[in-house]
Amino acid sequence: MATSDIPAVDIADVRKHYGLLEALKGVDLRIEQGEFFGLLGPNGAGKSTLIGIMAGLARASSGRVRIMGHDTVSDFRRARAALGVVPQELVYDPFFSVRELLELQSGYFGLLRNGPWIDELLHVLDLTDKADANMQALSGGMKRRVLIAQALVHRPPVVVLDEPTAGVDVELRQALWRLTRKLHGEGHTIVLTTHYLEEAEALCDRIAILDHGAVCALDTKDGLLNRYPWRLLRLTLTDEHAVLPEAVSERIVDRSGCGVTLRLRKDTDNAGEVLAALFRAGVGVTDIHTEEPSLEDVFMELTGDEEAA
Numbered sequence: 001m002a003t004s005d006i007p008a009v010d011i012a013d014v015r016k017h018y019g020l021l022e023a024l025k026g027v028d029l030r031i032e033q034g035e036f037f038g039l040l041g042p043n044g045a046g047k048s049t050l051i052g053i054m055a056g057l058a059r060a061s062s063g064r065v066r067i068m069g070h071d072t073v074s075d076f077r078r079a080r081a082a083l084g085v086v087p088q089e090l091v092y093d094p095f096f097s098v099r100e101l102l103e104l105q106s107g108y109f110g111l112l113r114n115g116p117w118i119d120e121l122l123h124v125l126d127l128t129d130k131a132d133a134n135m136q137a138l139s140g141g142m143k144r145r146v147l148i149a150q151a152l153v154h155r156p157p158v159v160v161l162d163e164p165t166a167g168v169d170v171e172l173r174q175a176l177w178r179l180t181r182k183l184h185g186e187g188h189t190i191v192l193t194t195h196y197l198e199e200a201e202a203l204c205d206r207i208a209i210l211d212h213g214a215v216c217a218l219d220t221k222d223g224l225l226n227r228y229p230w231r232l233l234r235l236t237l238t239d240e241h242a243v244l245p246e247a248v249s250e251r252i253v254d255r256s257g258c259g260v261t262l263r264l265r266k267d268t269d270n271a272g273e274v275l276a277a278l279f280r281a282g283v284g285v286t287d288i289h290t291e292e293p294s295l296e297d298v299f300m301e302l303t304g305d306e307e308a309a
């Protein structure tokens with residue numbers, strides 16, 4: 001396709017002020033077509049603000065955003081048509097039925113005969129039974145499914161999901177994973193915001209971490225994981241009261257009963273030396289297990305937040 005070298009999302013030096021608060025402090029981000037991209041960050045980092053600007057729902061104080069090459073301000077309609085956004089907040093009109101809402105949304109994008117696609121979306125999202133129910137008669141998880149159907153009703157090339165799995169049950173979460181993977185497989189660009197870091201780790205190829213309105217890390221998932229300098233060594237001792245040599249005790253992050261967890265620097269610490277020190281001290285070990293860092297470890301190291309969620 002001639003347009004394939006155009007980035008799906010091109011964000012250049014975007015700033016957003018809310019009064020004195022600078023919610024975005026000059027964000028640059030380029031997301032290529034076909035990427036499964038994770039936009040992570042603690043509460044208040046500016047993720048939804050950035051998504052609102054991408055969707056043209058809010059104006060940047062300065063800088064610009066293009067969706068599939070279309071400027072979100074000067075070429076709003078085309079930029080908007082290229083994007084499907086699943087918002088974080090449940091906003092809906094209570095008096096419309098699910099189908100009416102999807103038909104209205106189709107009309108907004110000039111799609112007059114969208115019935116078969118609407119039926120397919122209702123089916124995939126397990127909403128067929130509720131097609132004629134009013135929005136106010138749906139549960140929270142069902143409303144969220146309708147928001148997802150709304151975002152996809154015009155088959156946008158770029159799909160942005162702002163915490164789609166917050167507060168949804170296991171079944172819907174798995175259905176969403178399948179759906180986003182399917183869309184990605186069909187060539188859609190996916191941008192996902194989530195506080196479930198294992199979800200980002202499972203789905204995303206590349207990740208940006210936003211903190212206090214600035215991108216503090218932008219890398220492939222593996223690149224991010226490799227940045228984290230630690231690895232964990234879990235030991236089970238024969239005697240829970242064993243006195244441990246300094247080479248071991250100085251690296252302990254957790255000790256309970258016979259279990260001891262040590263943190264080793266990947267570049268300088270050697271698990272063999274730690275074990276040798278234990279042997280020399282006559283401490284018996286019944287089990288050894290090493291653990292590679294997770295995205296959550298990297299996230300906490302980078303944002304300094306105690307909690308990811």
Ligand SMILES: Nc1ncnc2c1ncn2[C@@H]1O[C@H](COP(=O)(O)OP(=O)(O)OP(=O)(O)O)[C@@H](O)[C@H]1O
Nearest residue numbers: 018021023041042043044045046047048049050088
């Ligand atoms: N309409 C608004 N008016 C004033 N301040 C706002 C507004 N919207 C967001 N903010 C502020 O901007 C900052 C970023 O908020 P934003 O909603 O973008 O964060 P977020 O990364 O999406 O967080 P969360 O993970 O909680 O959804 C916060 O300090 C928030 O209080």
Ligand SMILES: [Mg+2]
Nearest residue numbers: 047048049088
């Ligand atoms: Mg948000």
